[in-house]
Amino acid sequence: SAVISQKPSRDICQRGTSLTIQCQVDSQVTMMFWYRQQPGQSLTLIATANQGSEATYESGFVIDKFPISRPNLTFSTLTVSNMSPEDSSIYLCSVEVAGERETQYFGPGTRLLVL
Amino acid sequence: AQKVTQAQTEISVVEKEDVTLDCVYETRDTTYYLFWYKQPPSGELVFLIRRNSFDEQNEISGRYSWNFQKSTSSFNFTITASQVVDSAVYFCALKSGGSYIPTFGRGTSLIVHP
Numbered sequence: 001s002a003v004i005s006q007k008p009s010r011d012i013c014q015r016g017t018s019l020t021i022q023c024q025v026d027s028q029v030t031m032m033f034w035y036r037q038q039p040g041q042s043l044t045l046i047a048t049a050n051q052g053s054e055a056t057y058e059s060g061f062v063i064d065k066f067p068i069s070r071p072n073l074t075f076s077t078l079t080v081s082n083m084s085p086e087d088s089s090i091y092l093c094s095v096e097v098a099g100e101r102e103t104q105y106f107g108p109g110t111r112l113l114v115l
Numbered sequence: 116a117q118k119v120t121q122a123q124t125e126i127s128v129v130e131k132e133d134v135t136l137d138c139v140y141e142t143r144d145t146t147y148y149l150f151w152y153k154q155p156p157s158g159e160l161v162f163l164i165r166r167n168s169f170d171e172q173n174e175i176s177g178r179y180s181w182n183f184q185k186s187t188s189s190f191n192f193t194i195t196a197s198q199v200v201d202s203a204v205y206f207c208a209l210k211s212g213g214s215y216i217p218t219f220g221r222g223t224s225l226i227v228h229p
Contacts, residue, residue: 031215033216041221042219042220042221043160043206043219045216048215090158092160094160096215101215102148102165102167102210103148103150103165106160106161106162107159108158109158
């Protein structure tokens with residue numbers, strides 16, 4: 001498994017602003033992902049964070065709205081840009097660990113409320 | 116295409132009752148993986164178990180047990196003698212076809228009353 005931390009754990013933001021969420025893992029991982037979980041809903045994959053190259057976005061998500069960085073094998077950031085109340089969600093970082101390629105482990109999540 | 120169905124939206128039980136959470140999956144692949152995750156009110160998604168399609172052996176871990184049946188495409192999760200701390204949303208997930216992206220069910224909210 002892996003120990004994953006996210007910052008901030010929660011935030012309340014104003015419409016039109018941007019928030020950057022950080023994800024730190026305690027060991028090198030093969031893959032890192034960002035998910036969104038809207039209130040009362042299941043998880044939706046936003047993108048796969050690729051180390052040293054542009055992230056791979058899922059349908060319905062674009063880089064201008066959700067820019068992602070992954071400068072090394074243990075760290076990634078997700079920015080939620082030009083926020084609206086519809087962006088209020090839990091944002092979860094997840095990883096796959098070498099040797100456990102089939103299992104995704106999740107961070108504690110970032111609860112975002114946009115007013 | 117792959118699909119996971121958790122038909123139970125919410126289950127409410129009294130402490131010490133046994134409870135079973137249902138998960139039915141669909142996939143055309145012969146190699147696939149099934150998972151259960153727990154999401155307590157804090158929001159973190161906690162990995163509970165992974166099962167691959169070649170291993171139908173049921174598993175028990177303390178008060179938790181899992182029943183994997185390929186014949187009915189089900190991977191059900193039973194909590195024995197439930198406790199208030201078991202209150203959470205439980206997600207079943209499926210990964211197949213060489214994809215690194217799991218498909219999650221809609222989740223079942225379990226409420227255990229004291």
